[in-house]
Amino acid sequence: MSDARPVIGFIGVGLMGHGMAKNLVTKGYPLVIMGHRKREPVEHLKSLGATEAATAREVAQACDIVHLCVTGSPQVEALMRGPDGLLAGARAGAIIIDCSTSNPVSTLALAAEAQARGVHFVDAPLSRTPKEAEAGTLDTMVGAAPEIFARIEPVLRCWAGQVVHLGPVSLGHKMKLINNFVAMGYAALYSEAMAIARKAGLSIEQFHSVIGSGRMRSPFYDTFMQWSLNHDENAHRFTISNAHKDMRYLASMAGELGAVNPIQADVKNLFAAMEAAGQGERFVPMLADFVAGINALPPAHG
Structure with a gap:
């Protein structure tokens, strides 16, 4: 594992997220995960080398690129905002990737809030099933500026077999x-x-x-x-x-x-x-x- 590799964060290691996170850590990326109500996937990822953080803010403080894989926009907004949220801990230049199926109106609002703090918020929702998540062969459709997409594409390809860059933020969702x-x-x-x-x-x-x-x-x-x-x-x-x-x-x-x-x-x-x-x-x-x-x-x- 090269020291030049970005540190990756992952919040939401459930049915889809566990396989995605597993592929990131086993393919050589330093991984920080946030605790999940189901401990089995968390403990498994820790056994592979991941470290655990208690809050979204702590994940952001430790990471260059953070994935969110949760139910939808209310959960994403809660993780982004507030004193323990990602925006409170993210440093300038960090990238937050929302892999959830979210409301594009919310996505655009969060992207603007992130930009005001020098943080990049992009959407990369998923297609296929937990079986493909485990295999690292999901499909993803990405909304991101070209230069940001170039930074995250190698990371996305750890868990996706097909990566389609559609254009600006929100087009993925x-x-x-x-x-x-x-x-x-x-x-x-x-x-x-x-x-x-x-x-x-x-x-x-x-x-x-x-x-x-x-x-x-x-x-x-x-x-x-x-x-x-x-x-x-x-x-x-x-x-x-x-x-x-x-x-x-x-x-x-x-x-x-x-x-x-x-x-x-x-x-x-x-x-x-x-x-x-x-x-x-x-x-x-x-x-x-x-x-x-x-x-x-x-x-x-x-």
């Missing part, structure tokens, strides 16, 4: 919301199509025999269908509450833009209904069960 609308739209479409198929006398296996071997098949389809076909809850671990949050952010963005979004509104409301029914912590493929229930059918996996 805007594209991520659009990406998630496409994904959650597929989830809603598959769930409704399976329910109709079942009511028409077709089995899930028959549905899959056609869709899963034709042009409609995709990597998203492959992981989504593992619940309905094999009752595998670990293939696609993204919660209903997170999906609903992302769809709320996109609806807000569409409203600000004056965009017409009738399909997205229906997708958002389907996730809202499942969360309102007390199933927010279930994973997105389990939407098939919820839609089956609306149609007076038993769970899709039988």
